[in-house]
Amino acid sequence: MLRRPQFEFWYEFSSTYSYLAAMRIEPLAEEAGVEIVWRPFLLGPVFKAQGWETSPFSVYPAKGRYMWRDMEREAVRFGLPFYRPNPFPQNGLLAARIALLGLDRGWTPVFTKAVYTAEFGEGRDISDTEVLSGILASLGRDPEEIITEAQSETNKTRLRRLNDEAQSRGIFGAPTFFAEDGEMFWGNDRLEQALDWAVTQAKRSEVPL
Amino acid sequence: MLRRPQFEFWYEFSSTYSYLAAMRIEPLAEEAGVEIVWRPFLLGPVFKAQGWETSPFSVYPAKGRYMWRDMEREAVRFGLPFYRPNPFPQNGLLAARIALLGLDRGWTPVFTKAVYTAEFGEGRDISDTEVLSGILASLGRDPEEIITEAQSETNKTRLRRLNDEAQSRGIFGAPTFFAEDGEMFWGNDRLEQALDWAVTQAKRSEVPL
Known part of the structure; x- marks a missing residue:
């Protein structure tokens, strides 16, 4: 049996095209036989480094x-609902901290899709702690406990480190694979090609475990 | 018999992704049954309006x-050669003026593809009048006559007007369809979708001539 190749998905909660990718990636990755590594990060610091105070x-x-x-057309093409968030961009800091916390616990994918659905599918404000608490509760998690832990220094530092990694690896926008x-x-336009690449590359370096 | 719907292709000679679109558009447009309207323009003034002195x-x-x-990968995907121009971006002003002159004479498509091939397929400098003269001569045209006319006030004004039109229609990059x-x-990633749209839209407003 062969190890499933890992496929990194770097996304930002305020990013429109990250929403499309997040809603599409799981069945495509499953079909390709790769394991998604979810990487919630913040575009703010990345954009600041390019001299922008907000979204380009x-x-x-x-x-x-x-x-x-383009988002209206793309949402139709992929059969997804689409609301234009107000304000845009939304502040995705707390959502990113929570998503990061879920990585070791297995609920990051379902939380991520729920946040994107609230934001772009229902027009809700994802910087609102109540909205995020409601999502966590709907997933059977304890909102208060998780939000407290998400705001801990340890978790904040972890997100900062992930962001440093994003910049050092040349990430300049989202989604990035x-x-x-x-x-x-x-x-999002490159998701299929990225998966093809991941599969082809993995086959070339195939080593049975 | 039905009129072939028109499909505008706005391109800049220094633009990497315009190169891919220019080399791909004719068979795709033929298959879709649309008529390409070639629109050579300059990104320089468009970028200046956004505060950039050169290519983003x-x-x-x-x-x-x-x-x-990405261009290396895309060129492989489309079976096109790819050299990275030096310097980048190339100055495409004279090439755009010449391409504009060819519109009424029917040789803009073949000239456009020859310029892109010189630039991105052979690594030649398209701001060099000799290079453009060579291309015109290879197409059976009189380089001196055409270049003189391309530099006339009438033709310069025509290009400026086209550029004003580009900006007033919301163009912010190239290629644009x-x-x-x-x-x-x-x-270039949206070429196929744009053609689909053009065909569907034309069918909806179909009026036999």
């Missing part, structure tokens, strides 16, 4: 106007 | 590094 879609209005139209050989792909 | 791939190094890698109903698509 807000910094560059023509690009922003196009993105909203990495195959095991380090090959990087940016954007 | 030069302004943002992490994004630029990724783009070169428009269906007849004004629907805009940005990027």
Whole structure:
């Protein structure tokens, strides 16, 4: 039996195209036979390093106007609901801290999809602790306990380290995917190609366990 | 018999992803049954309006590094050669003026593809008048006559007007495609979807001539 190759999925909760990728990735990864490594991170520090105080879609209005139209079309194409968040971008800091906490406990994928659905499928404010508490409760988790732990120094530091890693690995936007050989792909548009790459690369370096 | 719907293709000679679109568009448009309207324009003024003095791939190094890698992969995927131009971005002003001149004479498509092949397929400098003269001569045209006319005030003004139109229609990058109903698509990644849209939209508004 062969080990399933790992496939890193770096996403930011306020990112429109990360929403599309998050809602699509699981069946595609399953079909490709790769294991998704969920990597919630923050685009804020990444954008700041590029001189932007907010989303480039807000910094560059023509690009922003196009993105909203493109998202409408893409959501239809993938059969997903789409609300334009107000305000945009949403503050995804607490959601990212919570998602990070779920990694060792197995509920990050389901939490991530629930947050994206609340944000882009229902137009809810994901910076609102109540909204996140409701999601955690609906997943059968203790919201108060988890949110306290998410805000602990240990967990905050863990997210900062993940963000440092994002920047040192050349991430400049989201979603971003990495195959095991380090090959990087940016954007929901590249998800299928990234998975193809991950599978091909894994076959080349195949070592039976 | 039905009129073939028009499909606008706005491209800039220095643009890497415009190269991919230009080399791919004709068979796809033929298959879709649409007529390509070639629109050579300049990204320089568009980028200046967004506060950039050069290509965003030069302004943002992490994004630029990724783009070169992505272009290598995309060129392989489409079976196209790919050289990284030096310097980048190339100055495509004269090439755009010449391409514009060819619109009424029917040789813009073949000239456009020849310029892109020189630039990205052979690593030649397309700001060099000799290179462009060679291309025109190879197409059986009189280089001196055409280049003089391309530099005329009338033709320069025509290109400036096209650029004003680009900005007023919300173009912020290249390649950009428009269906007849004004629907805009940005990027080589959206070429197939844009053509689908153009065909579907044309069927909806079908009026036999």
